[in-house]
Amino acid sequence: MKYLVGETPAGNAVFAVKGENAVNITALDAQIGADLQAVIETPQLVESLSEQITAADAVPVASITPALPVAAPSAIICVGLNYTDHIKEGGYDIPDYPALFMRSKASIMAAGKPMVRPTCSETLDYEAELMLIVGKGGRHISEADALDHVFGYTVFNDGSVREYQRKTHQWTPGKNFDNTGAIGPIVVTKDEVPEGAAGLTIESRVGEEILQNSNTANMIWGVRKIIAIVSEYTTLAPGDLIAMGTPPGVGHAKKPGPRWLKPGETVEIEIEGIGICASPIVDEKDTAA
Incomplete structure (x- = not known):
C-alpha cells in the first residue's frame, strides 16, 4: 500500500x-x-x-x-556517515559504529513546504535519505527480527546548516534549524519495496542539475542493523522515524564549490519506488510575519 x-x-x-x-x-x-x-x-x-x-x-x-506522515513522532533518529564515499568526501575515517543524532519536531516539515535558509548562515546543504517508519515498537531487537518492526518507508531531505554543524563536535545545531528536514510525501509499506529497501536508486537534484546519485544498496549499515543498534539503547515506538544517512555528492564537498542551496531554487529528493520530496528554498527573513 x-x-x-x-x-x-x-x-x-x-x-x-x-x-x-x-x-x-x-x-x-x-x-x-x-x-x-x-x-x-x-x-x-x-x-x-x-x-x-x-x-x-x-x-x-x-x-x-x-502534511507530515506522522504528526508527532516520539523520536526522530538520524544516521550519519552511512555511505563510504560520503564519509571520504567529508574527510572522516570509516567508523566502526554509526554516527547517530536526533532531530526536533520544529526542524521537520512536510514535503512541498518551504525549506528555510536561516538568517545567520548561507551554508544550507541538502542530503538525500531513505527514512523508515517504525511499525512495532520494542527494545533489544535482533537483526533477524528487525524488519518485523518496520511499517514502511518514505523520503527525507536532511537539510543541514554546515557552518553550525561544525561549531561543535555534536552535530545538533546544524541539524536542527527550524524547517530544514523535509519528509514525504508518499509512504510505502515494506511489502512495496525490496527487503530492507535495499537496491533503490536515490538522487537529489535542482532542476536539471544532478547533485547526488547513488543506491541504497551502498549503505554500510542497512535497515536491519540500524534497528538492532538503535534499539540497544532506546525503546522504539510505533511511528518513530529513522533516517538512514546520505550518499556522496553533498554541497559542502562539491569541487569547485561549495554548492549551497539558494532561495528561489527547488530541491528534489527521489527514491526509486517511493517518490519525490520537493522543497522550495526560502530565506528566513522572507518568512517573517
Whole structure:
C-alpha cells in the first residue's frame, strides 16, 4: 500500500494512493485519524476498508497538499556517515559504529513546504535519505527480527546548516534549524519495496542539475542493523522515524564549490519506488510575519 497524508477543508486526512489518484480513507472511517499513527498501530483498520477503497471516489494525487506522515513522532533518529564515499568526501575515517543524532519536531516539515535558509548562515546543504517508519515498537531487537518492526518507508531531505554543524563536535545545531528536514510525501509499506529497501536508486537534484546519485544498496549499515543498534539503547515506538544517512555528492564537498542551496531554487529528493520530496528554498527573513 502507498499512503499520503494531506490537507483537506475538514483537516488533515490519510489517503490511499492508487497510481496517479488517491482515496481519502479518513472520510471512510474516522478511526483512521489525521495522520498515519492509527494505521501504523492498527493496520487492520485499512484492511477492513479494502472494498470501500475500491468503490470510493478518488482525487488526483497532484491536487493534494502534503502534511507530515506522522504528526508527532516520539523520536526522530538520524544516521550519519552511512555511505563510504560520503564519509571520504567529508574527510572522516570509516567508523566502526554509526554516527547517530536526533532531530526536533520544529526542524521537520512536510514535503512541498518551504525549506528555510536561516538568517545567520548561507551554508544550507541538502542530503538525500531513505527514512523508515517504525511499525512495532520494542527494545533489544535482533537483526533477524528487525524488519518485523518496520511499517514502511518514505523520503527525507536532511537539510543541514554546515557552518553550525561544525561549531561543535555534536552535530545538533546544524541539524536542527527550524524547517530544514523535509519528509514525504508518499509512504510505502515494506511489502512495496525490496527487503530492507535495499537496491533503490536515490538522487537529489535542482532542476536539471544532478547533485547526488547513488543506491541504497551502498549503505554500510542497512535497515536491519540500524534497528538492532538503535534499539540497544532506546525503546522504539510505533511511528518513530529513522533516517538512514546520505550518499556522496553533498554541497559542502562539491569541487569547485561549495554548492549551497539558494532561495528561489527547488530541491528534489527521489527514491526509486517511493517518490519525490520537493522543497522550495526560502530565506528566513522572507518568512517573517
